[in-house]
Amino acid sequence: MKINLKQIFDIVGESKKFGYEIGTDELEGVKGFTFSTPVSLEGRFYNRAGVVYLEYSAAFEMLHTCDRCLKEFSKNYDLSFEHIVVPSVSNSDNDDYIVADGESIEVNEIALTDMLLSLPTKVLCREDCKGLCMVCGCDLNEKQCDHLNNNEL
């Protein structure tokens, strides 16, 4: 969703709240990740002493495949982020800042980038998942075979 920041940039002390969902149809375009719910965003922009901040949280559920036993499972996330927003690129390009496109900003893009950067690349269905037997392929969480396994990641 595009949010207009003109007032926020212009008026010290001004703030603007937002809360909406990124639908699953838009999330289908995100490569490598499967969302099982829409992403619920809630946050605000505010101008503190002339500096504009964005703080928000993203809540969603994601479908993962366990890296050890290949079982599918879903996991809930509730992530929080904070950024400084500037109206245009002033000097060098600084990754710590988010640059608004003129007077408005596309929050979906920021949120998806933040989320994907903070999601783990390797996920286990549970911390002590025993994985699959390297020899016979059985799920070692459910049964024990006679093969010797070393499933350390």
Ligand SMILES: [Zn+2]
């Ligand atoms: Zn597992």
Ligand SMILES: [Zn+2]
């Ligand atoms: Zn086995």
